[in-house]
Amino acid sequence: MTDELTPETPDEDEQPIKQRKNGLYPGVSDELAENMKSGWADTELRDLEPIEQAPNAARRRAALSARFPGERLVIPAGNLKTRSNDTEYQFRASTEYVYLTGDQTDDSVLVLEPTGDTHEATLYRLPRSNRENGEFWLNGMGELWVGRRHSLQEAEALLGVPCKDVRELADALKEATGPVRVVRGHDAGIEAALTDKVTAERDEELRVCLSEARAVKDEFEIGELQKAVDSTVRGFEDVVKVLDKAEATSERYIEGTFFLRARVEGNDIGYGSICAAGPHATTLHWVRNDGAVRSGELLLLDAGVETHTLYTADVTRTLPVNGRYTDLQRKIYDAVYEAQEAGIAAVKPGAAYRDFHDAAQRVLAEKLVEWGLVDGPVERVLELGLQRRWTLHGTGHMLGLDVHDCAAARTEHYVNGTLEPGMVLTVEPGLYFQADDLTVPEEYRGIGVRIEDDLLVTADGNRNLSAGLPRRSDEVEAWMAGLLGGGK
Numbered sequence: 381m382t383d384e385l386t387p388e389t390p391d392e393d394e395q396p397i398k399q400r401k402n403g404l405y406p407g408v409s410d411e412l413a414e415n416m417k418s419g420w421a422d423t424e425l426r427d428l429e430p431i432e433q434a435p436n437a438a439r440r441r442a443a444l445s446a447r448f449p450g451e452r453l454v455i456p457a458g459n460l461k462t463r464s465n466d467t468e469y470q471f472r473a474s475t476e477y478v479y480l481t482g483d484q485t486d487d488s489v490l491v492l493e494p495t496g497d498t499h500e501a502t503l504y505r506l507p508r509s510n511r512e513n514g515e516f517w518l519n520g521m522g523e524l525w526v527g528r529r530h531s532l533q534e535a536e537a538l539l540g541v542p543c544k545d546v547r548e549l550a551d552a553l554k555e556a557t558g559p560v561r562v563v564r565g566h567d568a569g570i571e572a573a574l575t576d577k578v579t580a581e582r583d584e585e586l587r588v589c590l591s592e593a594r595a596v597k598d599e600f601e602i603g604e605l606q607k608a609v610d611s612t613v614r615g616f617e618d619v620v621k622v623l624d625k626a627e628a629t630s631e632r633y634i635e636g637t638f639f640l641r642a643r644v645e646g647n648d649i650g651y652g653s654i655c656a657a658g659p660h661a662t663t664l665h666w667v668r669n670d671g672a673v674r675s676g677e678l679l680l681l682d683a684g685v686e687t688h689t690l691y692t693a694d695v696t697r698t699l700p701v702n703g704r705y706t707d708l709q710r711k712i713y714d715a716v717y718e719a720q721e722a723g724i725a726a727v728k729p730g731a732a733y734r735d736f737h738d739a740a741q742r743v744l745a746e747k748l749v750e751w752g753l754v755d756g757p758v759e760r761v762l763e764l765g766l767q768r769r770w771t772l773h774g775t776g777h778m779l780g781l782d783v784h785d786c787a788a789a790r791t792e793h794y795v796n797g798t799l800e801p802g803m804v805l806t807v808e809p810g811l812y813f814q815a816d817d818l819t820v821p822e823e824y825r826g827i828g829v830r831i832e833d834d835l836l837v838t839a840d841g842n843r844n845l846s847a848g849l850p851r852r853s854d855e856v857e858a859w860m861a862g863l864l865g866g867g868k
């Protein structure tokens with residue numbers, strides 16, 4: 381990575397380049413500065429068509445406008461975050477901004493200005509880098525360094541929203557009058573400009589509204605989630621084909637293999653991949669992925685591809701590393717499968733959101749009593765929550781632009797709410813016997829099993845978006861045998 385210039389635009393009256401402490405060039409000659417101003421082709425893109433989600437985003441903005449008449453609404457995309465020294469993490473725009481625009485550009489801000497009973501939307505973005513003053517090559521974020529960005533005119537054509545220079549926005553917001561709401565936590569500069577105009581309570585109402593709006597997906601979103609799941613299925617197939625290499629190295633080989641699929645077919649992984657082999661499968665969010673992969677043990681793989689439009693899958697399978705479950709592994713796996721089947725059957729329009737969780741937990745409690753791991757009757761176990769020592773977590777969550785989508789929604793609209801067609805959620809029961817759990821027989825210890833699928837609520841029930849991956853234990857073994865046979 382080259383490091384000659386700093387990410388600062390020089391003032392005209394100052395030295396035209398601010399040198400890094402250990403940079404190699406002492407400055408810029410007048411001749412070079414003049415040379416860099418000219419000789420560049422016109423690269424403006426013309427006759428651009430709107431992006432596919434532009435009409436969907438327009439409808440969402442209209443719904444938001446109706447919810448907050450007469451109020452200025454400010455939704456930032458967010459800024460780059462420093463990873464270390466002068467390097468940044470890959471940018472991921474805020475979910476609220478993406479939902480309302482379809483755009484993913486850092487430093488951008490959507491502003492809905494009230495006009496009577498409605499709003500006028502404006503996107504504030506960085507324009508093309510200025511070549512006359514040298515910004516495009518002297519600024520560390522200039523296009524010569526980080527790549528071309530769309531002009532404001534190009535962005536207008538693509539997104540269907542008027543665009544202005546974001547560098548003018550903070551001052552404009554400082555002068556703004558009337559009620560204002562902002563989505564917090566993404567752009568400190570924008571929040572500072574509004575510090576005397578907003579309240580935490582009102583801003584939270586905006587965030588909650590946008591979270592609840594995402595509960596029911598439109599056809600575009602459902603299509604994107606299916607793309608995410610389909611890529612994820614292929615990523616799981618990739619992993620099975622290289623399990624021998626993972627045995628020779630570590631869980632990191634599994635992580636890297638899945639990541640390759642995510643980056644080739646999508647934007648990224650939707651969350652940190654859990655590549656948990658052996659006893660690591662009993663740790664719910666094992667993302668260190670630095671452990672051994674051993675034949676005879678299980679691999680719990682919880683991973684999801686994020687599409688280019690930022691919708692993510694969330695799928696889990698628990699696989700025998702050598703392709704065959706032991707008798708005890710199969711018994712535990714089949715119990716989780718039975719619980720998942722009960723949970724999936726409870727996913728339908730009009731059902732309480734909690735129904736699928738309760739159905740799955742009942743099956744697992746029955747198995748734990750049957751195996752003698754907890755004293756019954758089952759009703760007592762469920763009433764006291766005694767099964768939770770080994771089931772640990774809820775049986776699912778909403779899915780969409782965030783892996784745990786709609787997280788800010790009010791409880792009465794989410795976990796105490798009712799399922800509707802268009803909602804997408806996971807069903808993911810599990811059993812986890814910790815390696816140091818002395819309340820279970822020794823042979824159980826260190827075994828963790830979770831099965832997770834992504835369900836779309838339909839008008840007459842549900843559709844399993846991740847049905848392309850087998851779930852039943854015998855089907856998993858046959859699927860693995862086919863992949864291993866064809867990959868060696």
